[in-house]
Amino acid sequence: MRAALAALGLAAALCSPGAQATSLRACDPPDNLTAEQKDKIFTFGAVIKTELEKSGVRLALIARAGLDLGRFGVRYSHAGFSLKHSPDTPWAIRQLYYACDEKQPHIFDQGMLGFLLGMNEPSRGFVSVLLLPEAEAADIERAALDKNQALQLLGATYSANAYAFSQKYQNCNQWVAEVLAAARGGLLQGPGAAAPAPQPPLPPLRERAQAWLKAQGYTPSVIDVRWRPLMWGTVFVPWLNNDDHPPEDQAQAIYRVSMPAAIEAFLRQQVPGAQRLEFCHTERHVVVRRGWTPIAEGCVPEEGDTVVPLG
Numbered sequence: 001m002r003a004a005l006a007a008l009g010l011a012a013a014l015c016s017p018g019a020q021a022t023s024l025r026a027c028d029p030p031d032n033l034t035a036e037q038k039d040k041i042f043t044f045g046a047v048i049k050t051e052l053e054k055s056g057v058r059l060a061l062i063a064r065a066g067l068d069l070g071r072f073g074v075r076y077s078h079a080g081f082s083l084k085h086s087p088d089t090p091w092a093i094r095q096l097y098y099a100c101d102e103k104q105p106h107i108f109d110q111g112m113l114g115f116l117l118g119m120n121e122p123s124r125g126f127v128s129v130l131l132l133p134e135a136e137a138a139d140i141e142r143a144a145l146d147k148n149q150a151l152q153l154l155g156a157t158y159s160a161n162a163y164a165f166s167q168k169y170q171n172c173n174q175w176v177a178e179v180l181a182a183a184r185g186g187l188l189q190g191p192g193a194a195a196p197a198p199q200p201p202l203p204p205l206r207e208r209a210q211a212w213l214k215a216q217g218y219t220p221s222v223i224d225v226r227w228r229p230l231m232w233g234t235v236f237v238p239w240l241n242n243d244d245h246p247p248e249d250q251a252q253a254i255y256r257v258s259m260p261a262a263i264e265a266f267l268r269q270q271v272p273g274a275q276r277l278e279f280c281h282t283e284r285h286v287v288v289r290r291g292w293t294p295i296a297e298g299c300v301p302e303e304g305d306t307v308v309p310l311g
Contacts (some may be wrong), residue, residue, distance in 0.1 A: 037122040045112040059141040063260035065126035076260035081144040096172040105158040143183035164220035166244040174258040181209035221259035
């Protein structure tokens with residue numbers, strides 16, 4: 001039982017939408033927020049959208065924090081593309097979402113408020129935003145906005161702890177990394193492009209995207225679970241799996257998983273001019289930081305940060 005409960009906590013750490021690990025409904029928790037809490041999160045979202053508008057970009061990589069995942073060395077667990085020209089609402093987030101009832105992953109557009117309501121901690125929340133220069137972001141924006149292309153990179157079977165270089169499963173951040181790879185690696189055929197000349201069949205698109213990431217030096221996040229029986233507890237959680245992970249990693253009780261921090265580090269190395277904003281809120285204020293130095297866990301502002309009071 002200890003392993004089962006610990007595995008549920010790990011599922012929350014590894015990208016389950018909603019991430020409230022209290023039962024086998026962990027990926028789709030009930031909404032228990034008060035009107036006052038929702039109002040503060042709405043204000044938090046408005047601050048983020050204002051900064052996005054001021055930035056002049058049309059696409060941003062956005063990630064939210066869920067539960068306190070410090071024991072796994074993780075702050076941000078779920079990422080997507082925030083799109084100014086989203087078909088939903090401006091700056092809505094296109095993301096991979098796992099539908100518990102259907103037991104299927106979907107590509108889902110969600111407004112900023114809905115995305116932030118998945119943070120699960122009403123008194124404190126963190127959001128990271130990565131801004132790319134327009135020339136570097138254009139292909140990514142086209143790939144993210146084109147749902148047919150986005151669906152080409154959607155894996156059939158979801159696993160919250162999916163191994164970053166296997167096509168057997170996929171988690172939400174892995175989909176984001178593979179869209180980035182397909183767009184930046186020129187693996188997608190753009191609209192109106194001429195039909196390619198006859199050639200031998202290509203490997204599946206996800207395989208090519210992962211190969212491009214490897215070739216470019218992408219390094220997944222290492223999740224050290226520290227206790228091997230925790231890995232056995234995955235049998236109790238339908239969206240956690242071990243059979244795609246290399247035996248040597250399983251022997252060391254580690255998972256190599258695509259997480260927001262790994263994607264941000266890769267883009268920072270790949271794209272000169274990439275900028276990072278970090279946002280956090282308490283019950284009293286919002287802090288906005290520009291730069292790569294993380295905000296402290298207590299959401300304490302430092303010199304140079306912008307502070308927005310919350311009523």
